Amino acid sequence: MFGNISILFAHLGFAAAALLRVCAAVSAEEDKADYSGDQVYRVFTHNASALVHDMIRPVVGSQYDVWMQNDKFVDVRLGRDAFAEIARENSLEYEVYVSDIEAAIRDTMPGNSQYDVNSDSMQHAFGSYGGDLFFDEYRDLHTIDLWLQLLEQTYPSLVKLEQITTTPEGHPLNVVHVSAQNTEANPDKKTIVISGGLHAREWISVSTTLFMLQRLLQEYGQDKSTTHYLDSLDFLFIPVFNPDGYEYSWHGDRLWRKNRQATGVEQCPGIDLDRSFNYEWDESEAHEYPCSESYNGGAPFAAAETKAWHEYLGGIKGDYRIFGYLDLHSYSEEILYPYGYSCEAVPRDFENLLELAFGLAKAVRLTTRKNYDVVAACKDAGSDLTPGMGGGSALDYMYHNRARWALQLKLRDTGSHGFLLPPKFIRPVGHEIYAALRYFCGFILNPEM
Numbered sequence: 001m002f003g004n005i006s007i008l009f010a011h012l013g014f015a016a017a018a019l020l021r022v023c024a025a026v027s028a029e030e031d032k033a034d035y036s037g038d039q040v041y042r043v044f045t046h047n048a049s050a051l052v053h054d055m056i057r058p059v060v061g062s063q064y065d066v067w068m069q070n071d072k073f074v075d076v077r078l079g080r081d082a083f084a085e086i087a088r089e090n091s092l093e094y095e096v097y098v099s100d101i102e103a104a105i106r107d108t109m110p111g112n113s114q115y116d117v118n119s120d121s122m123q124h125a126f127g128s129y130g131g132d133l134f135f136d137e138y139r140d141l142h143t144i145d146l147w148l149q150l151l152e153q154t155y156p157s158l159v160k161l162e163q164i165t166t167t168p169e170g171h172p173l174n175v176v177h178v179s180a181q182n183t184e185a186n187p188d189k190k191t192i193v194i195s196g197g198l199h200a201r202e203w204i205s206v207s208t209t210l211f212m213l214q215r216l217l218q219e220y221g222q223d224k225s226t227t228h229y230l231d232s233l234d235f236l237f238i239p240v241f242n243p244d245g246y247e248y249s250w251h252g253d254r255l256w257r258k259n260r261q262a263t264g265v266e267q268c269p270g271i272d273l274d275r276s277f278n279y280e281w282d283e284s285e286a287h288e289y290p291c292s293e294s295y296n297g298g299a300p301f302a303a304a305e306t307k308a309w310h311e312y313l314g315g316i317k318g319d320y321r322i323f324g325y326l327d328l329h330s331y332s333e334e335i336l337y338p339y340g341y342s343c344e345a346v347p348r349d350f351e352n353l354l355e356l357a358f359g360l361a362k363a364v365r366l367t368t369r370k371n372y373d374v375v376a377a378c379k380d381a382g383s384d385l386t387p388g389m390g391g392g393s394a395l396d397y398m399y400h401n402r403a404r405w406a407l408q409l410k411l412r413d414t415g416s417h418g419f420l421l422p423p424k425f426i427r428p429v430g431h432e433i434y435a436a437l438r439y440f441c442g443f444i445l446n447p448e449m
């Protein structure tokens, strides 16, 4: 492990400079989004559409944000005065879920000391992989990119970092290949793809992807089944699928969801990456409005990030046989299976797909006792008020075109913090989803599948 330490110090200068830039960006930020007047409410209703269109919109216009909905309740963020009025007039049954959004936002940010640029704090941030202090906090884009470079240099025979494009705002979109290059055990390059951060504010999906990446590498050669999985499977990790959005969620608006691309409406940038894939891309007008949180970009693959991924997959066709796909999101503790665009479309090999999904849920339960529900993706609406998750999702695209088995995981929690999950949950969630990944590997490598 001494080799790692010297690499670490070699990077200190560069790392410190990067963090300095981050500090400057923070202090120069003048118009950061301010949510001090808002709360997140869970409103118990069977008709989300009526709540939003008939009760909320007439009062606040577009000044609200549906965080999550199902057939029992809707989690919605809006101003407290407006909500008090709406709740009174409509006799709503509700609970306050996030009462102080600004405080909850602050709680997701690393403590101030971590931004001090000195070698001590750097050692804490990148310390030893064994101690993984890295996972004490969520990390910003620069820190993650730096950490990935360190990982590549620490595990040169297992890790290859590849930048598949530069985003519109100039950030690298990185894919991390993990391969033991064991041509005997994995002759046809069976591969699992794992993505996080399609939606910028879902930070736990990013940290969980990084956590799994690190555990896999640490355990190779140490843990018997991990060694078997890594010998028999290749992995492609995309920890931050939406780098521009992620960066903006740190320094502009913590609750930002889309990417940051121009849309033609100047005050409403951003395309929802999870609506921009070409499979069953949604032509209905629900997603055509650039100011919508689920704006589909106006054409399939209008988003630079998903287009780059599509082209990348086209380019490596034949080099990898993608067997599995896990797309990480938050929140609600659910395992979603395809398809998202329609409940009428029946996934192939349905029984086995369900068995897989329940197997993942069980692996989670045995690890942390959390109960993730298994749900059809079409039943999950996210911030979408039309039935179904909508077309153009990463899940449907990967399942239809590329991956034999594909699932979307919606991580913790069930709404107490929602998107603003405190960093103390990074490790528990990492552990439970890593257990699910191990189950996934075992399932794929089962000769009967």
Ligand SMILES: *[C@@H]1O[C@H](CO)[C@@H](O)[C@H](O)[C@H]1NC(C)=O
Pocket (backbone or CB within 6 Å): 047, 049, 050, 053, 054
């Ligand atoms: C929900 O409310 C809308 C009115 O906003 C109505 O048109 C629709 O039929 C209702 N749906 C159900 C299932 O009751």
Ligand SMILES: [Zn+2]
Pocket (backbone or CB within 6 Å): 198, 199, 202, 328, 329, 330
């Ligand atoms: Zn999401």
